[in-house]
Structure formats: C-alpha cells, structure tokens
Amino acid sequence: MKQMMIRIIVYACIIIGSFTLQTSVFHFFSLANITPNFMLITVVAAGMMRGRKAGIAVGFFSGLLLDIFFGEFLGVYAFIYMMIGFINGFFNHMFYAEEAVFPIAMVAANDLVYGIVIYFFFYLMRSKWNFFIYFKSVILPELVYTLLAGLVFYFILLWADSKLTTLEKRSA
Numbered sequence: 001m002k003q004m005m006i007r008i009i010v011y012a013c014i015i016i017g018s019f020t021l022q023t024s025v026f027h028f029f030s031l032a033n034i035t036p037n038f039m040l041i042t043v044v045a046a047g048m049m050r051g052r053k054a055g056i057a058v059g060f061f062s063g064l065l066l067d068i069f070f071g072e073f074l075g076v077y078a079f080i081y082m083m084i085g086f087i088n089g090f091f092n093h094m095f096y097a098e099e100a101v102f103p104i105a106m107v108a109a110n111d112l113v114y115g116i117v118i119y120f121f122f123y124l125m126r127s128k129w130n131f132f133i134y135f136k137s138v139i140l141p142e143l144v145y146t147l148l149a150g151l152v153f154y155f156i157l158l159w160a161d162s163k164l165t166t167l168e169k170r171s172a
Helices: 002-023 038-050 052-070 076-089 101-122 131-171
Strands: none
Touching: 002 038, 002 052, 002 131, 038 052, 038 076, 038 101, 038 131, 052 076, 076 101, 101 131
C-alpha cells in the first residue's frame, strides 16, 4: 500500500511537472507559437510502461488539468488523453526498457492522432475546413517538436519508473 501511494505521488508530480513544462517553461522556447506536448509524452509513457489502468488514470488527470486551465468544455481533453492512455496500455506487453525506437514512434503516432482529433473537435465542428493548412502549420510542427522533446523526456520518465519499480521490489 505504501508503494502504491509513493507511485501515485510520483505520478502526480510528473503530471504537474509535464503541465508546467508544456504551459509555461517551453512558451519561452516556442517555435512558430508551437510547444512540445509533454502531457502526451507522459500519457503514452505511462500507458506503455504500466498498462491500461495507469494509462487511463494518468491520461484522465493530465487531460483534466488541461481542461481546467485551457479547455472550452470540461472533459474534452480528459477524454482524449484517457483514450490515448488506454490504447497505449495495450502495447504494454511490447514494451522493453532497452528499446527506445518503439515508444518514440508511438509518441509520434499519438501526436498525429491527437492533432487530428483536436482539429475535428475544435475546428471542423465550427466549419473550418482548412485541414491542410492546419496540418502544415500546427500538427506537423508540433509533431516534430514533441518528437525531439520526447527523445529526452521519455528517458527521464523511464528512469523514474525504473526507480519506482526497484523500490517496490526491494520493499516486497
């Protein structure tokens, strides 16, 4: 029970840290008004490392945090991130800590899907039909920037997860 509380506290700190990086720190490093999506990297990593339940929980609270501060409607980002965490949880059995190519490729694929879903919910529903302009000016630059940031941030998340797993094994 103590190990579970430690894991929850560490994941809460990671979510808040990802939120802070994404919304405040990297606004100073934005390229063409685009910042990397650290929340997405966190959700993808949690789903792949810990499974569907962790992916859903981390996705829900990450999305809820974005909804509270930036969402037009409460629950949209929470639902999107929760689904991303759930789907990435299915790839938990394919996750190997030594291999970084698959998780980084999953971050890229999820960022692409995330951008398309955001376009659908926030632009297409308002009859803004310029998908290729949105793709070229928002989705593609965010994908590249998230991919580059994910190369570093993923290893930080992997290190934290390995330390938590070691702590859990030691106390069991």
